[in-house]
Amino acid sequence: MSEKYIIGVDGSAQSRVALAWGLARATERGATVELLHVADDSFLSESVAFLSEAQQASQQMLETECAYAKSLGFTGEISGTAVVGHPIAEVEEASKRADLLVLGAHQGGRLAGSFFGTRAVKVAAVAHCPVAVVPETDPAPNAGIVVGIDGSEAAKHAIAYAAREAARRRLPLIAVYAWMPPLTPGLEYLWSEELVESQRTAAEEAIAIGTAGLASEYPDLEVRREIVQAPPVAALVQAAEGAEMLVVGSRGRGGISRLLLGSVSHGVLQALPCPTVVTRG
Numbered sequence: 008m009s010e011k012y013i014i015g016v017d018g019s020a021q022s023r024v025a026l027a028w029g030l031a032r033a034t035e036r037g038a039t040v041e042l043l044h045v046a047d048d049s050f051l052s053e054s055v056a057f058l059s060e061a062q063q064a065s066q067q068m069l070e071t072e073c074a075y076a077k078s079l080g081f082t083g084e085i086s087g088t089a090v091v092g093h094p095i096a097e098v099e100e101a102s103k104r105a106d107l108l109v110l111g112a113h114q115g116g117r118l119a120g121s122f123f124g125t126r127a128v129k130v131a132a133v134a135h136c137p138v139a140v141v142p143e144t145d146p147a148p149n150a151g152i153v154v155g156i157d158g159s160e161a162a163k164h165a166i167a168y169a170a171r172e173a174a175r176r177r178l179p180l181i182a183v184y185a186w187m188p189p190l191t192p193g194l195e196y197l198w199s200e201e202l203v204e205s206q207r208t209a210a211e212e213a214i215a216i217g218t219a220g221l222a223s224e225y226p227d228l229e230v231r232r233e234i235v236q237a238p239p240v241a242a243l244v245q246a247a248e249g250a251e252m253l254v255v256g257s258r259g260r261g262g263i264s265r266l267l268l269g270s271v272s273h274g275v276l277q278a279l280p281c282p283t284v285v286t287r288g
Contacts, residue, residue: 010038010106015098016072017044017111023075025111025141028282030081032107035175039084042076043101044069046091058091065089095129102134109139112279128276131257131285137168142279144249151179151231153247153281154254155239155271156217161256163217164288169254170221170228172284178251179229180221184214185242186234210234240274247280254284 014029016022026042033040046065048058069089076085090097102108110127131138154169156162166182173180188206214232221230235242247253255272272285 010036011041011104012038012107012109013041013043013101013105014109015044015111016042016069018068018072019111021111021143022072023111024143025109025139026072026076027079028141029107029109029139030076030079030083032109033083034081037083038106040076040081040086041101041105042069042072042085042087043098044072044087044089045094045097046089047094048091061091062089065091094126095133098130099133099135102130102136102138105136107137107139107284108134109141112140112142112276128273131272131276134285135287137284137286139282139284140276140279141282144281150250151181152176152252152254153181153183153243153250155243155256155275156182156184156214157239157271158213158217159256161269161286161288163256164286165254165256166217166221168284168286169252170225172252172254174225174228176251177227179231181231181233181246181250182214182218183233183235183242183246184210184217185237185239186210187236187238207234207236239271240278243271243275244278244280247275247283250281252282252284253280254286256288257285 012029012033014026016026030040044065046061048061066089069087073085073087088101098108110130112127127140131140152169152173154165156166170180186206188203211234214234218230218232221228233246243253243255253275255275257269257272275283
């Protein structure tokens with residue numbers, strides 16, 4: 008059964024960059040595509056007339072974007088869904104039927120129903136499938152796929168996803184483990200060179216465990232392991248500048264955690280150095 012990609016559209020330039028990115032991936036994978044436009048009903052009157060007009064406008068937007076998708080040369084199976092409602096709730100529900108959700112990114116929402124800016128972070132926190140957030144920057148050719156490793160279960164899902172992507176695209180996988188000694192003002196002297204060295208050794212063990220088994224599963228995959236003494240967000244953003252993709256893990260959807268993406272995932276989505284995928288785990 009083919010994969011299904013849902014791509015959020017709103018007619019903006021940023022949305023169309025994400026649309027082109029998603030269609031290119033769908034073509035490579037033979038995936039079906041569903042375009043989704045949500046007209047935000049937060050500021051709409053509850054009258055039947057207003058809601059009907061909003062639905063009609065949403066449908067017109069969707070038809071325009073479907074036509075644009077076809078103008079890009081996409082020949083795969085494509086459908087569209089236009090709804091009036093709360094964008095986060097509607098996209099979360101749509102993610103239940105997708106293998107990948109693709110969103111654009113820009114500062115703020117020019118149009119009612121825009122998914123982007125901070126909403127992309129919120130969607131990534133609640134989605135039921137991996138979420139790709141696509142900036143307007145162009146990746147360098149063959150720049151590799153970067154994945155963050157921290158020893159968590161969420162990171163394991165991110166590594167598995169990133170390794171599959173790198174193997175399919177025949178790109179190097181760049182596994183980044185970032186660490187910082189705990190900084191307590193006035194007590195820095197307690198961190199001897201021996202203690203720092205023990206932290207480095209622990210980092211080496213963690214990245215070795217995190218990438219164990221990749222060589223046997225993907226014998227032709229080039230894996231680069233980078234241990235960086237820096238804050239995790241800064242390390243990942245720097246490593247991913249110009250990369251084909253950055254993959255990070257989300258810690259799940261239980262309780263209040265479903266509203267909190269996590270500081271690292273949140274941070275990289277705010278910086279967005281390249282197309283970034285947040286996996287579920």
